[in-house]
Amino acid sequence: MSLKIHNSLTRQKETFQPIKEGKVRMYVCGVTVYDFCHIGHARSGIVFDVIYRYFKHIQKTGGLEEVIYVRNFTDVDDKIINKANQDGKTCREISEKYIEEFYRDMDALGLLKPDVEPKATDHIPEMISIIEKLIEKDHAYQAGNDVYFDINSFSPYGKLSGKTVEDLLAGARVAVDEKKKDPGDFALWKGSKPGEPEWDSPWGKGRPGWHIECSAMGQKYLGEYFDIHGGGKDLIFPHHENEIAQSHAATGKVPVKYWIHNGFVDINKEKMSKSLGNFFTIREVLKEVNPETLRFFLLSSHYRSGIDFSExxxxxxxxxxxxxxxxxxxxxxxxxxxxxxxxxxxxxxxxxxxxxxxxxxxxxxxxxxxxxxxxxxxxxxxxxxxxxxxxxxxxxxxxxxxxxxxxxxxxxxxxxQDPGRHFEKETEARLAKLNMDRREIARLIDERAKARKNKDWAGSDAIRDQLAAKGIVLEDKPDGTVWKFQ
RNA sequence: GGCGCCGUAGCCAAGUGGUAAGGCCGAGGUCUGCAAAACCUCUACCCCCGGUUCGAAUCCGGGCGGCGCCUCCA
Missing domain, CATH: 1.20.120 (Four Helix Bundle (Hemerythrin (Met), subunit A))
Incomplete structure (x- = not known):
């Protein structure tokens, strides 16, 4: 294996050297399950699926003993709570529904199953244990029913995103909260409010902050120091920055060797996002093209660049x-x-x-x-x-x-797929859309064959034009005429 | 305001010092009754201005333009 990876942490291409000879351990941030996935999610999923497949291939050819791929589900979060309240359902109902929908989309896109797919809510004790450790080491403090991470207690804070604590303040976009020592401090544990899911903890009933779940699950399945951590570029700050801070502060070890971040899918050069409303869901796009086409498109530019989506x-x-x-x-x-x-x-x-x-x-x-x-x-x-x-x-x-x-x-x-099967599926889909059947086409081709036999070129071409109008093209081959959709 | 990325043919897109991969579209040709498919051939002074160098799309400086992060976000 002579792989080079662009490491977001150093902003350089580095020779990939597994921490443990012959083993690759990678963790990728999955989705927050509160809605259908859009093609930005598809890109991230596919990019890391290809990376996983690459390692699988190396493994198959004897270059690696083991590859472990972990991709999580965030199933406790403000957005899920909002959605649940809006739909009159429980958070669990919402997250379960959208996990199912996630699989429907990702299976269609041909993503391999990661080796482990942990859910945040199944790891509350692990998270609590890390938070306790952080409090013990004076990297976190309790304020009311919340627990915050003290970013000033962790000097490497900002290394991944290239920010300093002062920069963050300069932005002046950080919500000022009286309870925090520094506006940049972030919640590890949030005391519960009415109508929110809650768990018992040493700080009373509450729920975990967003970032702590990945620290907990990464450590549990891959150890305190693993090879690769991935996700979309937008996760660099604050999510991954905070994750590094928590993990490193808790264990005393740098948690990840290589950070990989994929670029966005853009619409007219602008990031596709829910708030801009310029997004296409995966299933929407799959009504227009087959999954392999979407996949091929998303792989046709480098994973770190933006990729503009258009018809x-x-x-x-x-x-x-x-x-x-x-x-x-x-x-x-x-x-x-x-x-x-x-x-x-x-x-x-x-x-x-x-x-x-x-x-x-x-x-x-x-x-x-x-x-x-x-x-x-x-x-x-x-x-x-x-x-x-x-x-x-x-x-x-x-x-x-x-x-x-x-x-x-x-x-x-x-x-x-087998090519024959691929064309078959394509054809079926197009026929269904046009509400046509094969017999009709066969009949027209027959008719045209007769005309051609009689050298009635005008009649023959008329039939061909008629089919062409529906997007069907004919190919005259030595052993007969075949048709396909343009 | 702070930090960062990008600008390559009509469109998409690789390429981080040695003289521009690839795809789509287009043009001409082969094949064909004519087509289609396929094949062959053709299509770039790398945003601008300076600098470094024997040599720069590639490095440095300065512009102009676009975008991202700093707030939930793949």
Missing amino acids: QVLKDARIGVERFYRTLQDLMSLQTKGGSEREQNDPRLELILSTHKRFFEEMDDDFNTAAAIGRLFEWVRAVNSLLTENPSLLLANRDKILQDFRDMSFVLGVFQ
Whole structure:
């Protein structure tokens, strides 16, 4: 493994060196479950899914013994409480419902299951224990029924986000609270108010602050010092900054070696967010395109950059995905040896056979999926080129070529279906939308075949135009006419 | 106000010192009754101005433009 990762903590690309030889332990902040996920959540989910898949691949090839991936659910939070009150339900009902919806979306997008998916509410005792430790070490103080973290007691505070305690004050956007020693202090434990979920604690009934859950669950499943912690860029401050402060202050150890943060999905260059109202839910988008297209699109730029979402760019992705499946189908269904007997060291074959190596070189460079996909497109063109000019050479090497492709597509989590099945599903979806059936199309194609036989080109073209108006294109092949949706 | 990121072809997008990957769209060609698909060929003075260097999209300084975090947020 010769992986380099951009570490948010140092703002530099670093050579990845697992803390324990042969083991990778990663923790990623999941979602707060109070609503449907939008495609920003999809991006984060997919980015870290690809990272997990990358390590899985390394493991499969013997480069790692173990990969542990933890992704949590935040199921106690102001927003959940609000939603519950609004819908007249309990917080638990809300969180359970949206966990289910989360899985529906993420399964559709082909995310692998993390090894552990802990919920905050299942870890209240662990959180309380950390808070007690912090109070004991004078890093936290009780104020009324609340407990706050004292940021001035922890000198490295602000390292991750590049802020100083003074900077935070200068912002003057921090809510001033009489109970806090410093406006930047944050809640570890909140005394409960009526109508809120509550747990017993040494400080009375209450609920945990947001950040403490990740400290508790990270420590419990991955230890006090683990390799990778990820999440969206927006979590750098305050969430991850505070998490570091709590964990480090409590254990005396730096909690995480590499911090990875993904960029946002933008709409017209602006961050997609609930408050701006410019968001698309995953299921909304999946009504328009198949999940692999959304996935392919989200991987088509580097994970740290912003990625602008638009109809045009989604269409480009769709065309790309279709092209891959078409080539894959052609390659898999290749049967008879054709073409001339050419020398075996065709540069195109060399390119195809070296794609696996070049693909993983791109992935090794801070998970550069955009460049890796570039290598894959070169592969497509070379395969197609041989498909038309020297298929026998391709046939002779097909097993290796397909195996390499499976490795690469596994890591990206795309092109996982049989091409025939992919086209079948696409077609079904489009037919349903148009309320058409195959018989009708077959009948028209028959009719056109007759016209063509009689060299009635006008009649033949009329039928083709008629279908084209519905987005159906015909391809006349040696053994008959096939149709597909544009 | 503080901190930070970004600006590469009509559009999307890699590329952190050696002379611009890849995709979409477009043009021409091969194939085809004509098409479609596929293949071949073509399409960039890297926002501006200075500087460092034999050499800069890449480093430094200054502009201009866009965005993010500092408040819940993937």
